[in-house]
Amino acid sequence: MGSARIAGVGLTRFGSHPERTGRELFARAAAEAMEDAGVPRSDVETLNYGNYMxxxxxxxxxxxxxxxxxxxxxxxxxxYEEACASAGVAVREAVRxxxxxxxxxxxxGGMERMSHLETDAVTAGLATAADDLLEVKAGMTFPGAYALMARSYFETYGGTRRDLAHIASKNHENAVPNEYAQYRNRVSVDRALESPTVASPLHLFDACPITDGASAVVFVSERYADSEDVDAPVAVTGSGQGTDRMVLADREFLARTPAATRAAESAYGEAGIGPEDVDVAEVHDCFTIAEVLAIESLGFAPNGEGIAAAREGLTTADGDLPVNLSGGLKAKGHPVGATGGSQIVEVTRLLRGDHPNAEHVPDADxxxxxxxxxxVASAVVHVLEVVA
Amino acid sequence: MGSARIAGVGLTRFGSHPERTGRELFARAAAEAMEDAGVPRSDVETLNYGNYMxxxxxxxxxxxxxxxxxxxxxxxxxxYEEACASAGVAVREAVRxxxxxxxxxxxxGGMERMSHLETDAVTAGLATAADDLLEVKAGMTFPGAYALMARSYFETYGGTRRDLAHIASKNHENAVPNEYAQYRNRVSVDRALESPTVASPLHLFDACPITDGASAVVFVSERYADSEDVDAPVAVTGSGQGTDRMVLADREFLARTPAATRAAESAYGEAGIGPEDVDVAEVHDCFTIAEVLAIESLGFAPNGEGIAAAREGLTTADGDLPVNLSGGLKAKGHPVGATGGSQIVEVTRLLRGDHPNAEHVPDADxxxxxxxxxxVASAVVHVLEVVA
Known part of the structure; x- marks a missing residue:
């Protein structure tokens, strides 16, 4: 099977854009991606678009x-709609x-626009991604869901709020040079620890913000890249998707995310690589604990050891496997339906060497x-490789 | 490229199911399809699901x-979400x-549940499939949109409300033996004409009802059908999708649906057939005028001549090309996110010969x-053929 080459990538600045319509945001991301690709619009044969709410x-x-x-x-x-993985599945089907x-x-790519709503309305809107009958009507929202996952993790494996604060601090540090990021300010571990409680043990700085934004990626076939002389040095070589029970109470174990494990296994299998081959990763850190569960599901750390990764330096910019050099959902922001596409944009730039944090991974391929x-009732994992 | 064989099909009864959850409805359709297919659930590798609102x-x-x-x-x-074509795109991606x-x-397949809402809420919910900024805020709802299309058609080509009433009467007649249909009562042309105005020139009996329901189709590869000895005599041999400007005011001509024309051309091209080869069709008659525009876009009648098809008997059960033998959206019902799947179910049964109206098309392949x-800012067309 051929690979899908990435010819161009585009983003809006992530943040608060209450004065701009959703179509304006996506138009801007798409225009940037098309400009980067240098491909005529008349050659585009499909548009796969992620949006949540x-x-x-x-x-x-x-x-x-x-x-x-x-x-x-x-x-x-x-x-495509798959809650916060909407753009992930849109990308996956384009690749296929x-x-x-x-x-x-x-x-x-995708787009989401939420900042014009009251915070309560955003929380209620996002909660439609949980089970309305069995979770939402009982009062569950996502900070609560991830708090339960964090508690389960702490009780099973140990770990502390300070470990999570290291993740927040790392991701804010990474966002500083990223012109697309919503928050480009440094946050110390102590400041993160001192932020107000949202759902214990998670505090405000364990959570991603409310964000507007859009992302777009132009994929081309190998045949097209060759015949049209398109500069597309990075390819998606593996794609995987996994599904889990929706309701937390129905899961065997709250401190693991098997949907992501299955997605990773599929993606690695297609690419013919393993986690040890990965040089850089963008993971879905909607909450700091989610980054821990992600890096364990991706095989970057054994179960129970992901919690220490940021503190010990494994996943920092200068670590062996930098994670969320973009700033992640935590600091770059999380426009829900755009996020899966924006991760592809960030990884592509890191591999091409034109990302402001590319200096930290000069040999990444x-x-x-x-x-x-x-x-994580659903998860999508993509492997990107430098191929040209 | 191989074809996608249809191993099993399932539906709920279409109608009002306020006491049943959406997941119960889809579970029932899926169970019927799996039972029909005789394939173990553990072999299913992807679920593509359409839902609108x-x-x-x-x-x-x-x-x-x-x-x-x-x-x-x-x-x-x-x-997948593509307004009333949500299950159509879900099917299309499964086929691919x-x-x-x-x-x-x-x-x-897909599911929709609407009958528990007030009619105003359904109309407002469905209107989110039009352009909120340029149409809905100006008062546009879908009865109004299709009324404009009907007016444009009448002014350009001629045609009368009586012609449209023949379509309503035909589709109600077809629904009588269909145990899955919402309305199994006959409606005379005169009764349709006498129904109250909704948006002139469209009256109540020009419109489809508010419907709950679900649909499911099990597709298998040729390889799997052969190796597992699965009975799957019908295949999807062509799939096409088209897009048009969303806003009616931006279109060149309101009395044609070029998105459907493009979808049909792609589907026919893949299947290597033309409209003259088609024996039976299910088309998206959300309003009677929509059936006219559909059969013209599909090439069953020249532009301007589709309006007379039902009156002259071309598309009746005993005509040369029966259209909507299921009863169509008009009488079988229109659970928005399920409809595209239910059309595949109906055509499959007509081609297999196990549909209550199959006697009208005994040689259809x-x-x-x-x-x-x-x-019709988006449209999906599939060609199904008897292959075994």
Whole structure:
């Protein structure tokens, strides 16, 4: 099976854009990606678009045709929704379509706009990604869900709030040079520890912010890259997706995320690599504990040992395996339906060497992106490699 | 490229199921499809699920993992949203995954639940499939949109409300023997004409009802069908998708649906057939005028001549090309996110000969399904053929 080459990537600045419509945000990301790719819009054969809660936040469903128009393309366009992994599945299907030879050029990405809503409305909107009958009606929201996962982890393996604060501090440090990031301020471990409680043991600085933004990636087939002389040095060589029980109470063990483990195994298998081959990773740190569970599911640390990774320096910018050099969801921000695409953008730039933090991984040629939905009832993992 | 064989199909009865949850509805359709297929659940490798407005109607997004659980499968599961064509794109991606060799067994379908809401809330929910900024805020809802399309058609080509009433009457007649249909009562042309105005020139009996329901289709690869000795006599041999400008005011001509024309051309091209080869069709008659536009876009009648098809008998049960032998959206019902899957179910049964209306098409071996989103800003067309 051929690989899907990445010809261009684009983002909006992540943050608060209450004055801009969703289609303006996606148009900007798509335009940046098309400009980066240098591919004519008339060659684009499919648009795969991720969005989570536009029908709630903007009274707008059926966004795919609108976004095709915003991107200036007239091909088939489809919206994917998988909670916070919406753009991850959109990317995955674009990769599959290119590899299968169905299309030569695809755009995939996503958009979310939430900052114009009251915080309570955002929390309620995001909570629709949990089970309404069995969790939400009982009062569950995502800070609570991840707090339960953190408690289970602490009780099973040990670990402290200070360990989690190291993750927050690391990701804020990484965001400082990232012009697309929502928060480019440093946060010390002590400041993170002192932030107010959200859902014990998680505090404010354990959580990602409310973010507007968009992402776009242009994929091309090997055939197209060769025949059109497109500069596309990075390829997606592996893609995996996993699903788990939605309801936390139905899971065997709250301190693991098997959907992500399955997605990683599939992605590694396709790429013919293992976790030991990975040089850099973007993972779905919607809460600091989620980064711990992610790096364990990806095989970067044994179960129970991911908690110490940031503190011990494994995953810091100068560590053996830098994680979330973008700043992660924690500091770069988390426009839900765009996040899976933005991770691909960040890893691509790190591998191409045109990322502001690329200096930390000068020899990187294998990267991983890990995107999760809800309390990881769904997960998508992609392997990216330098191939040209 | 191999074809995707249809091993099993399932539906709930369409209608009003306020006492049943969405997951119960989908579980039932999926169970019927799996039973029909005779394939073990452990062999299912992907679940592609269509839903339009669950986050509004049931406060439930991220439905794909829930539906995987309801269907008793533990594979990757993805939700597709393309307004009323949500299940159409879910089916299309399942077909592509099977044909590409990515998976051997896939379930695709969808679910919608709306009847527990007030009619105003349903109308407002459905209106999120139009452009919120440029149409909905100006008062546009879908009866109004299709009324404009009907007016444009009448002014350009001629045609009368009586012609449209023939379509309503035909589809109600077809629904009488269909045990899955919401309305199994006959409606005369005169009664349809006398129904109250909804948006002139469209009256109540020009419109589809508010419906709950679910659909599921089990696809298998040729390799799997052969090696596992699965009875799967019908295959999807062509799949096409088209996109158009969302806003009616931006279109050149309101009396045509070019997204459907493009989808049909792609599907026919893949299947290596033309409209003259089609024996039976299910088309997206959310309003009677939509059936006219569909059969013209599918090439069954020249532009301007589709309006007379039902009156002249071309598309009636005993005509040369029966359309909507299921009863169509008009009488069988339109559970938005399930409809594209249910059309595949109906065409499959007509081609296999186990449909209550199969006697009208005893020699049929080519069928078409046409699923549209919103005012046909998106459209999906599938060609099904008897191959074994």
């Amino acid at each position: 536009g029908s709630i936040a903007e009274n707008q469903g059926h966004q795919a045709p609108l976004m095709a128009e915003a991107a200036g393309v007239s091909c088939p366009a489809t919206r 379509a290119v590899r299968a030879g169905d299309v030569d050029v695809a755009i995939a 294998v990267g991983v992106a890990h995107n999760a939905g809800g309390s | 669950g986050s509004i109607a049931e406060n439930q997004g991220h439905q794909a993992p829930l539906m995987a659980e309801a269907a008793g499968v533990s594979c990757p599961a993805t939700r 995954a099977v044909r590409a060799g990515d998976v051997d067994v896939a379930i695709a 080519v069928g078409v399904a046409h699923n549209a989103g919103g005012s």
